[in-house]
Amino acid sequence: MHWNSVGEFFAMGGYALYVWGSFGACALLMIVEPFLAKRRLSEVRKSLIRERLADELETQQRIS
Amino acid sequence: MRQSIIQWFRFASPQSFYPLAGRMIPWFWAAAVAFGIAGLWISFFVAPTDAQQGEGYRIIFVHVPASWMSMFIYLVMAFWAGLGLALNTRLSGMMAQSLAPTGALMAALSLWTGALWGKPMWGAWWVWDARLTSELILFFLYLGFMALQAAIDDPRRADKAGAILALVGVVNIPIIYFSVKWWNTLHQGSTINLTKAPSMAQTMLWGMLLMALCFWMYSIAVALTRVRAIILERERHTEWVKHALE
Numbered sequence: 001m002h003w004n005s006v007g008e009f010f011a012m013g014g015y016a017l018y019v020w021g022s023f024g025a026c027a028l029l030m031i032v033e034p035f036l037a038k039r040r041l042s043e044v045r046k047s048l049i050r051e052r053l054a055d056e057l058e059t060q061q062r063i064s
Numbered sequence: 065m066r067q068s069i070i071q072w073f074r075f076a077s078p079q080s081f082y083p084l085a086g087r088m089i090p091w092f093w094a095a096a097v098a099f100g101i102a103g104l105w106i107s108f109f110v111a112p113t114d115a116q117q118g119e120g121y122r123i124i125f126v127h128v129p130a131s132w133m134s135m136f137i138y139l140v141m142a143f144w145a146g147l148g149l150a151l152n153t154r155l156s157g158m159m160a161q162s163l164a165p166t167g168a169l170m171a172a173l174s175l176w177t178g179a180l181w182g183k184p185m186w187g188a189w190w191v192w193d194a195r196l197t198s199e200l201i202l203f204f205l206y207l208g209f210m211a212l213q214a215a216i217d218d219p220r221r222a223d224k225a226g227a228i229l230a231l232v233g234v235v236n237i238p239i240i241y242f243s244v245k246w247w248n249t250l251h252q253g254s255t256i257n258l259t260k261a262p263s264m265a266q267t268m269l270w271g272m273l274l275m276a277l278c279f280w281m282y283s284i285a286v287a288l289t290r291v292r293a294i295i296l297e298r299e300r301h302t303e304w305v306k307h308a309l310e
Contacts, residue, residue, distance in 0.1 A: 002112070002113065003109075009108070012119040012120070012122070013113070013118040013119035013120070014118070014119075014120075015118065015119050015120035015122075015184060017180075018120055018123060018180040018181065018183065018184050019119060019120065019122050019123055019180075021180045022123045022126050022127065022176070022177040022180045022181070023126055025173060025176050025177065026126045026130065026173055026177070029169055029172070029173060030169075030282060033165070033166065033169055033286055034282075034285070034286050034289065037286050037289040037290040037293065038289055040290065040293040041289055041290075041292050041293035041296070043293075044293050044296045044297050044300070045296065045309055048296060048300060048305065048306075048309055049309055051300075052306060052309070
């Protein structure tokens with residue numbers, strides 16, 4: 001461990017903008033992308049469930 | 065032996081791959097987080113300050129993994145696309161389609177972190193150097209692949225067109241990789257060389273490898289999530305999908 005204080009750690013020896021800009025961009029995109037992928041999956045699942053529900057209702061109406 | 069090969073081919077069908085992918089995703093996430101924590105710890109607290117670049121060199125711990133993954137994902141994507149073209153298997157095209165956005169993200173991160181590294185060390189955000197230019201072309205290849213697939217309504221035809229683009233674009237990968245050798249570039253030579261002992265400190269090397277493993281596991285987890293969505297989107301009118309959902 002070679003940081004003497006928290007402030008020194010965040011200052012990154014004067015390269016704060018570049019180091020944190022790089023790690024920050026990676027963190028941001030790597031949080032957003034899985035979120036979008038999961039949303040795409042849950043959306044198609046929801047629409048499929050709705051579709052099946054509609055099918056079931058239709059068959060019920062036809063029977064009664 | 066024969067039996068086990070047939071067992072593996074079973075997973076080539078979207079129907080059996082869909083639940084398998086669902087079971088694998090949490091494990092890849094767990095691995096990504098574990099490698100990520102270890103990698104970040106080494107990146108910031110164990111790896112020493114660089115003699116020439118001070119703390120600025122720490123960008124390497126995300127720049128190199130993102131660059132490696134951008135090239136590696138392209139190779140995997142082209143492999144699946146080519147397999148789909150040759151064998152006409154349904155899942156291959158879906159895999160290629162699911163990998164493209166993650167590959168584009170890695171290429172974008174490679175360019176972004178490279179710019180943030182280039183500015184303090186070279187004095188420029190961007191130079192038209194062979195390494196940087198070929199990486200930019202890789203980014204555009206991913207975008208082109210995605211745009212081409214999105215523009216064609218019939219998924220099977222979209223797969224075929226995308227596969228040809230992906231396979232032609234493969235030529236760019238060795239160009240990126242060897243660009244620092246073939247041309248006189250501002251970009252430094254390869255950090256890790258298979259024939260020579262690494263020129264960097266052991267701890268720096270470990271940090272980079274752990275971060276690369278984290279990015280790798282992340283890419284698999286996201287691509288598997290996306291491929292599940294693509295499977296359902298494309299197979300929505302089949303009987304098995306109707307029974308696959310709770």
